[in-house]
Amino acid sequence: MLSEIKKENSEELKAYLESRNEEISSDIIVTVSKILEDVRKRKDEAVIAYTEKFDGIRLENYCVSEAEIDEAASHCDPFFMESMQKAKKNIEFFHNAQKQNGYLLQKEKGIYLGQRVLPLDSVGIYVPGGRAQYPSSVLMNAIPAKVAGVKRIVMITPPSKEGSLHPNIAYAAKLAGIDEIYKVGGAQGIGALAYGTQTLPPVDKIVGPGNIFVAAAKKLVFGKVDIDMIAGPSEILVVADENANPAYVASDLLSQAEHDPMASAILLTTSVSLLDAVNEELRKQTDVLPKKAIVEESMKHYGKAIVCDSIEECVNIANQIAPEHLELMVEDPMAYLGLVRHAGSVFMGYYTCESIGDYFGGTNHVLPTSGTARFSSALSVDSFIKKSSFLHYTKEAVDAYGSYIVEMGEQEDLQAHANAVKVRLK
Amino acid sequence: MLSEIKKENSEELKAYLESRNEEISSDIIVTVSKILEDVRKRKDEAVIAYTEKFDGIRLENYCVSEAEIDEAASHCDPFFMESMQKAKKNIEFFHNAQKQNGYLLQKEKGIYLGQRVLPLDSVGIYVPGGRAQYPSSVLMNAIPAKVAGVKRIVMITPPSKEGSLHPNIAYAAKLAGIDEIYKVGGAQGIGALAYGTQTLPPVDKIVGPGNIFVAAAKKLVFGKVDIDMIAGPSEILVVADENANPAYVASDLLSQAEHDPMASAILLTTSVSLLDAVNEELRKQTDVLPKKAIVEESMKHYGKAIVCDSIEECVNIANQIAPEHLELMVEDPMAYLGLVRHAGSVFMGYYTCESIGDYFGGTNHVLPTSGTARFSSALSVDSFIKKSSFLHYTKEAVDAYGSYIVEMGEQEDLQAHANAVKVRLK
Numbered sequence: 001m002l003s004e005i006k007k008e009n010s011e012e013l014k015a016y017l018e019s020r021n022e023e024i025s026s027d028i029i030v031t032v033s034k035i036l037e038d039v040r041k042r043k044d045e046a047v048i049a050y051t052e053k054f055d056g057i058r059l060e061n062y063c064v065s066e067a068e069i070d071e072a073a074s075h076c077d078p079f080f081m082e083s084m085q086k087a088k089k090n091i092e093f094f095h096n097a098q099k100q101n102g103y104l105l106q107k108e109k110g111i112y113l114g115q116r117v118l119p120l121d122s123v124g125i126y127v128p129g130g131r132a133q134y135p136s137s138v139l140m141n142a143i144p145a146k147v148a149g150v151k152r153i154v155m156i157t158p159p160s161k162e163g164s165l166h167p168n169i170a171y172a173a174k175l176a177g178i179d180e181i182y183k184v185g186g187a188q189g190i191g192a193l194a195y196g197t198q199t200l201p202p203v204d205k206i207v208g209p210g211n212i213f214v215a216a217a218k219k220l221v222f223g224k225v226d227i228d229m230i231a232g233p234s235e236i237l238v239v240a241d242e243n244a245n246p247a248y249v250a251s252d253l254l255s256q257a258e259h260d261p262m263a264s265a266i267l268l269t270t271s272v273s274l275l276d277a278v279n280e281e282l283r284k285q286t287d288v289l290p291k292k293a294i295v296e297e298s299m300k301h302y303g304k305a306i307v308c309d310s311i312e313e314c315v316n317i318a319n320q321i322a323p324e325h326l327e328l329m330v331e332d333p334m335a336y337l338g339l340v341r342h343a344g345s346v347f348m349g350y351y352t353c354e355s356i357g358d359y360f361g362g363t364n365h366v367l368p369t370s371g372t373a374r375f376s377s378a379l380s381v382d383s384f385i386k387k388s389s390f391l392h393y394t395k396e397a398v399d400a401y402g403s404y405i406v407e408m409g410e411q412e413d414l415q416a417h418a419n420a421v422k423v424r425l426k
Numbered sequence: 427m428l429s430e431i432k433k434e435n436s437e438e439l440k441a442y443l444e445s446r447n448e449e450i451s452s453d454i455i456v457t458v459s460k461i462l463e464d465v466r467k468r469k470d471e472a473v474i475a476y477t478e479k480f481d482g483i484r485l486e487n488y489c490v491s492e493a494e495i496d497e498a499a500s501h502c503d504p505f506f507m508e509s510m511q512k513a514k515k516n517i518e519f520f521h522n523a524q525k526q527n528g529y530l531l532q533k534e535k536g537i538y539l540g541q542r543v544l545p546l547d548s549v550g551i552y553v554p555g556g557r558a559q560y561p562s563s564v565l566m567n568a569i570p571a572k573v574a575g576v577k578r579i580v581m582i583t584p585p586s587k588e589g590s591l592h593p594n595i596a597y598a599a600k601l602a603g604i605d606e607i608y609k610v611g612g613a614q615g616i617g618a619l620a621y622g623t624q625t626l627p628p629v630d631k632i633v634g635p636g637n638i639f640v641a642a643a644k645k646l647v648f649g650k651v652d653i654d655m656i657a658g659p660s661e662i663l664v665v666a667d668e669n670a671n672p673a674y675v676a677s678d679l680l681s682q683a684e685h686d687p688m689a690s691a692i693l694l695t696t697s698v699s700l701l702d703a704v705n706e707e708l709r710k711q712t713d714v715l716p717k718k719a720i721v722e723e724s725m726k727h728y729g730k731a732i733v734c735d736s737i738e739e740c741v742n743i744a745n746q747i748a749p750e751h752l753e754l755m756v757e758d759p760m761a762y763l764g765l766v767r768h769a770g771s772v773f774m775g776y777y778t779c780e781s782i783g784d785y786f787g788g789t790n791h792v793l794p795t796s797g798t799a800r801f802s803s804a805l806s807v808d809s810f811i812k813k814s815s816f817l818h819y820t821k822e823a824v825d826a827y828g829s830y831i832v833e834m835g836e837q838e839d840l841q842a843h844a845n846a847v848k849v850r851l852k
Contacts, residue, residue, distance in 0.1 A: 021649070077833075077837070079833055080833055080834070080837050082830070083830035083831075083833045083834050084834070086827070086830055087830070087834065093531065093533075094531065094539055094815075097529045097531060097540075097541070098541070100526075103523045105519065105520065105523060107519075111787075112774075113520055113787060113788055113789055114523075115523070115524070115789075115806075116763075118767060118768075120800070120801050121767070121800070132838070132839065133838065134838055135834075135837070135838070136834060136838065168837060204800050204801045205801050223447070223796075223798070225801065226798075226801035226802060247849050248846070248849055248850060251842070251845050251846040251848075251849045252846050254842040254845070254846075255840070255842040255843045255845070255846045257842070258840060258841070258842040258843070259840075285842075285845065289841055289842055289845075290839075290841050291841065291842065295842070333818070337542075337816060340814065341544060341547070342814075343814050344814065344815075345814065345815045345816065345817070346814065346815070346816040346817070347816075347817055347818075348538075348816055348817065348818035349818055349819075349820075351819050351820055351821050351823070351824050351850055352817055352818055352819045353846035353847060353850065354846065355831055355835055355840075355843040355844070355846045355847060356817065356819050356824070356831055356847070357815075357817050358835075358843060359830075359831050359834040359835065359843075360827060360830060360831045360834065361537075361539060361817045361819065362539055362817070363539055363815040363816075363817050364815065368812075370649075372649070372652075373812070373814070374546070374547070374630050374812075375546055375630045375631050375651065375652035375812055376652060376812055377812045377813040377814070378813065378814075378815055380541075380813065382808070382813070386794075386799070386800075386801055386802055386803045387803040387804065387806065387808075388766065388768075388769050388770065388771065388772065388799070388803070388804075389520075389770075389771045389772070389783075389789040389790065389804055390763060390771065390772040390773075390774055390789075391771070391772070391773055391774065391778055391782065391783050391787040391788070391789050392759070392773075392774035392775055392778055393775075393777050393778045393782050393787065394775075394777055395777050397777070398777050398782070401512070401786060404508070404509035404512055404513070404785075404786060405509075405781055405782055405785050405786045407503075407505050407506055407509045408506070408509050408510070408513065408561075408562055408785040408786065409781055409784075409785065411503070411506050411561070411594055412558070412559065412560055412561070412562065413558065413716075414681070414684060414685075414781075415684070415715055415716050415717065416677070416680040416681040416683070416684040416711075416715055416717065416721065417681045417684070417781040417784060417785075418781070419677050419680070419681065419711065419715075420674070420677040420678050420680075420681045420779035420780065420781045421779060421781060421782070422677075423673050423674055423677045424674060424777055424779065
């Protein structure tokens with residue numbers, strides 16, 4: 001059941017949602033720092049010891065062989081594999097359009113300048129283990145890196161107690177074209193990716209979700225390597241008009257709520273009767289869900305609704321909140337897309353439930369949370385490239401423009417900057 | 427004088443350079459946290475009090491009027507203003523080519539999906555005060571934001587003891603089209619930008635260099651707002667062949683060394699006699715520099731040279747180090763640019779000294795330091811946009827592909843994700 005709040009209080013709702021962001025405690029920081037330091041120094045020896053301690057298995061060799069990957073993947077459901085193949089094609093189709101070119105500009109006096117677009121050399125993807133396994137996340141993290149042209153894509157994942165790899169994860173890794181897999185998780189896994197070990201050469205960037213220890217480790221190694229964003233609790237905001245089907249609205253809100261007791265599900269609508277019907281549907285649909293307890297907890301704290309005067313007003317409030325997922329369940333969604341300034345990903349019309357995008361449609365499901373869509377973007381090909389500029393001046397060009405550069409250097413009291421031009425003017 | 431190291435030790439050189447990155451001490455973190463918390467709570471009252479404490483002047487109103495900006499800018503040297511105008515044109519010319527478009531892809535069964543490119547709503551630029559003033563940095567930070575389409579660009583800078591604005595900074599702000607200026611610096615300035623005060627509405631992203639307190643404050647507000655990179659000490663790496671002019675090479679190394687005792691200046695060359703001649707020039711040129719003490723300190727610790735067998739080998743070592751600035755002082759620089767995989771910005775040929783790019787050529791001078799060019803890029807139009815995806819499925823498309831999505835949801839044990847599709851298949 002959604003608790004209704006007044007539209008005048010939308011600013012408070014925003015602050016309330018942002019307050020879910022969990023601070024990493026200093027205890028965790030200290031614990032994780034020690035693990036990282038130990039992995040940096042003792043490399044394999046430390047990795048093997050921490051895996052034994054935290055995952056309950058001693059793996060003298062944590063590099064996964066091709067035979068082991070094939071064996072694990074052979075246990076997958078054929079229809080699951082077919083679904084993943086189709087999803088992969090759609091994800092590639094969407095991300096191929098994100099490839100960028102460099103440019104070269106030419107000017108008078110032999111001046112030229114430009115920018116090159118280069119893929120990162122190597123990337124590490126963290127894939128959580130434990131009970132939950134998300135093969136879709138392997139595709140969402142690996143495919144953009146592949147499209148960007150990254151030559152070496154490494155996956156790490158904690159081993160099960162038996163030291164095995166989940167079949168779905170093994171299949172996803174094969175399908176995505178991952179080059180190396182290592183059975184190591186937690187802070188020790190992040191340390192191995194950042195600093196390298198005898199077994200695992202270091203990478204330049206680490207992406208992928210993990211628990212609080214993994215998040216802390218990623219924050220701590222940032223600077224040595226790049227990282228993706230640290231995601232907060234997941235969130236959906238549905239804007240619905242009076243013609244939206246309440247069963248659809250309810251199912252979409254619940255699909256977010258099942259992730260996490262901290263997940264939020266917000267409905268903005270112009271219709272009081274829709275709101276009532278959605279609440280009725282929520283009751284019915286929640287009852288039969290396997291994750292009913294999580295859903296109820298999440299909806300109790302973070303299931304909210306606001307009734308607005310117009311769809312424009314709904315979209316304005318959505319912009320304030322800058323949700324990770326925004327559904328426009330309205331008659332003509334294209335008429336409103338242009339008003340959306342802040343949203344990670346937008347799901348258009350009555351039939352595009354968020355789970356289509358989570359798995360299959362092609363857009364990326366790694367999205368900015370907690371209002372950060374105001375200034376950040378989904379994981380994309382951009383996340384795996386960098387740009388490098390270049391500039392060429394001839395003697396003639398230095399003769400023509402050198403005095404301006406000397407003036408600017410001297411005004412900033414940087415005489416050696418000015419001198420570098422002066423020696424060339426002689 | 428450059429101390430020569432063996433090419434076999436280039437990995438150690440890399441580690442040595444990276445060790446310059448200064449850790450922010452926990453004392454500073456605690457001090458800065460308190461200031462930020464105070465600004466968040468007491469807003470203007472706190473800002474005014476900290477300005478009085480740290481900058482030695484009580485400013486009841488720290489918003490700068492247009493008249494005050496005009497008055498300050500009227501004291502600028504006319505040739506300086508002309509130089510800045512020409513630099514602005516070049517910077518715009520380079521950055522205009524970075525504008526990106528969104529895309530729309532259409533598929534069977536009424537499916538469409540795509541990505542929109544949107545400017546950030548608002549940006550704050552930190553401009554350091556004190557003795558040093560860098561009007562060129564105002565252009566380098568503001569112009570890409572302007573080109574990106576950011577509607578509100580705010581500048582903050584600590585006031586002088588008399589409460590005034592430096593003429594060159596005032597002129598640069600006018601020229602760059604900055605919308606609002608506030609006389610506030612330090613951690614309190616970063617707090618005001620991130621949380622907002624009665625005088626200064628908050629922004630979405632904070633860019634620009636500052637001292638260690640500013641850097642700590644930026645790290646702490648990251649997440650609430652976006653920030654640019656925290657820059658480490660500046661660095662130049664010159665690759666020079668036997669035809670390079672030693673006076674030019676020396677002047678370029680010195681232009682980096684004058685920034686900071688921690689700045690590094692590295693020469694990679696195929697010619698022992700060039701190295702000797704550069705060392706001779708360094709002695710001569712250093713002697714007459716106003717910042718001689720800084721230069722000597724920097725060269726003593728971080729002035730290094732490696733003699734290589736070929737220019738290819740020089741470039742390979744440069745890739746290992748991933749320098750902020752790379753000069754290719756060789757006969758045919760275009761022949762080697764394609765081998766450069768990791769460099770913030772590349773200066774091509776004998777005449778393109780780094781200071782041309784620092785001030786005038788058009789490429790951005792806010793560049794990745796400390797080896798982070800391996801995975802990050804210069805400040806650019808990209809720094810002031812975000813991307814938002816969208817996806818549309820029709821009933822027909824859900825009917826055709828829904829079973830794949832249900833399968834993927836169920837394999838991940840996310841029944842509510844599968845349900846959102848199932849209710850639409852009924």
